[in-house]
Amino acid sequence: MAGRQAGQVALSPQARTFLEGQVQRHKAPRSLSDRCRMFLLCAEGLQSKEVAARLGVHEHTVGKWRRRFVEDGIEGLTDEYRAGRPRTVSDAQVTQVIERTLNTTPKDATHWSIRSMAAEIRLSHTTIRRIWSAFGLQ
Known part of the structure; x- marks a missing residue:
């Protein structure tokens, strides 16, 4: 056959x-x-x-x-394009993290920590770390 x-x-x-x-x-x-x-x-x-x-x-x-x-x-x-996993964090959320980091301070501290920002914005601390690293923030 x-x-x-x-x-x-x-x-x-x-x-x-x-x-x-x-x-x-x-x-x-x-x-x-x-x-x-x-x-x-x-x-x-x-x-x-x-x-x-x-x-x-x-x-x-x-x-x-x-x-x-x-x-x-x-x-x-060539290989065909592979889209990968869709984004879960929007541009608006990234903008919100950056603005809060640069323009505000937490009530009980002099500056934001990754975990305090994560709790405030309701994103994971690893997401906050990636955003801060991408924009050179600490």
Whole structure:
């Protein structure tokens, strides 16, 4: 039983030159040079299993990058954007912390501590520490 047919990788002379150049660059990220090697081997007509065995990666990895290269060309070399965790502290809250730190003092002390500011603003002390560090406050 045959599996799904892999996309044929066809390289223009310019694309081949670019990929070979990336493989030979000393300062190229390892992930980029590995992908370039994958595309060069795929362009030679090797199957994903053979490419994976030569490069020491899983055949699904080769299939994923082969598919991206067939769809997007050279632009398919880079990773897609990953958004990460959404922010939980708004700009208004950051502004409030900075303004309170610079313009007010607590009732029972001469200056704000991280924990007293955290209790006043109702944010965690680590969040206050990050804000103060980012803006050079103490």
